[in-house]
Amino acid sequence: MFKTLFQRFGQASLVALGLSLALNAQAQPTNVTYLLPAPPNSPAFAPWIIAKEKGYYASKDLNLEFIAAKGGVDVAKQVGAGNAMLGGALGDTPIVVRANGIPVRAVAVLGAGGVTMVATNAAENINSISDLKGKTMTVMSYSDTTYYALLASLRKAGLSKTDVNVQAAGPAGVWQLFSANKAQAMAGVPDWVVNAEEAGLQIKLIPQEQIFESMAQAIIASDDAIKNHPEVIRGVVQATLQGMQDIIQDPHAAAVTFAKAVPAYAGKEASLEKTFKLYVEHVYANQSVLGRIDPARLDKVRKFYVSEGIVAKEPALDELYTNQFIETTTAAQ
Structure with missing residues (x-):
């Protein structure tokens, strides 16, 4: 009898251990390499830094590692080659690289204004x-x-x-x-x-x-990642936009969060706040749905790049972007 009880207890323990291991395996976040066009300590990348600092990526079961590339075009090339799933560049970047056969597109743009x-x-x-x-x-x-x-x-x-x-x-x-x-x-x-x-x-x-209506910063992803890892793309997009929303709602609090995440800015919160207010007023402002890419604006930029000879041929507009990861029911505050 005691043997049977011990056997049952042992079996139950093994089952419990198996469930525990399975739950732990499910809870492990997905590691994502995210390329930035410059070192990630720049205030320009505050939406991403704040999203990571405040756990917005973690809440989507994502663990982002930021790695600096050599500019937005390099980011696009690396993403297109499959060396990273996503990256940051300007919304204009797919126009330049798509014309050269690099299969990336913008999946969100951070603001209705240009950064210039x-x-x-x-x-x-x-x-x-x-x-x-x-x-x-x-x-x-x-x-x-x-x-x-x-x-x-x-x-x-x-x-x-x-x-x-x-x-x-x-x-x-x-x-x-x-x-x-x-x-x-x-x-x-x-x-x-x-x-x-x-x-x-x-x-x-x-x-x-x-000022000419060029594009704000964008999140870009490869066609392959969009097709095969849409849940990761959506999680990164939504968490980053939450970081951007924090800046829009309270630039001062955002500056404090950024300085905590990037200790080199400790004591420079007032300067950060001024920078964030410029982004809010000139770049993030007037985007009716956070992150949504405006095809008409993108088309205007595309035509300019071709007319100036910056790109030799005009890439198809629908190959430059997708709004499928944007929550269109959530309007900007």
């Missing part, structure tokens, strides 16, 4: 794009999306690139030369605008409606 801002030295009294004629201005490089947006903005105002002395100065020089009064204007991202301002320069921004 044109900042001017307030002392120069530059009030419009047309006022840039004859001026010197800086950009990061001649192959960066902010430069392409500048070219399109000049053309929109009836100017050509030869009407302005545009200097490629790199990611630090772009704002350092500007803040040192060696250029009257700068085309760049909100982070650099705050950098120049904190270096002591009085800045005036060209109204955003005069």
Whole structure:
């Protein structure tokens, strides 16, 4: 009798152990390599950093590892080659790489605005794009999306690139030369605008409606990942958009969270908050459904890239994006 009881107890223990192991196996998060176009400690990547810090990816049973690539095009190439399932680039990037046969598309775009801002030295009294004629201005490089947006903005105002002395100065020089009064204007991202301002320069921004409607930052994925791992893509998209929503709702609290996640920014929360407010006002704003890609806007950018010879052939519009992972019932607050 005792033997039978012990046998039953042993069998029950084995069953319990098996269930426990099975539950633990189910609870193990999926490891996801996510490529970023630059080191992940930049405020530009705050939606991702905040989403990880606050456990939004973990709540989707995902464990994201951020790895820096060499720009958005490199991210797209690596994702297209299957070296990572997802990555970050600008919404314009699929236009460039798809034309070269790289099978990636945007699955979310973080904002209805473009990331390109044109900042001017307030002392120069530059009030419009047309006022840039004859001026010197800086950009990061001649192959960066902010430069392409500048070219399109000049053309929109009836100017050509030869009407302005545009200097490629790199990611630090772009704002350092500007803040040192060696250029009257700068085309760049909100982070650099705050950098120049904190270096002591009085800045005036060209109204955003005069800037060409390029795209905000995007999450890109390969056609293969979209087809075979849709649950992972959806989880990453929704968690990242939750991080973006936190910034929109409370830039100050978001700055505190970011500084906690990236200790190099401890004590710089006020500066971070200024940067986040620029993103909220100029990039994230007016997106009726968070993350949704506007086909009409993407088409306009696509046509510009072809007209300028940036890409040799026009990729099909429906191969550049998908909105299947966007919760269209959730409007932006």
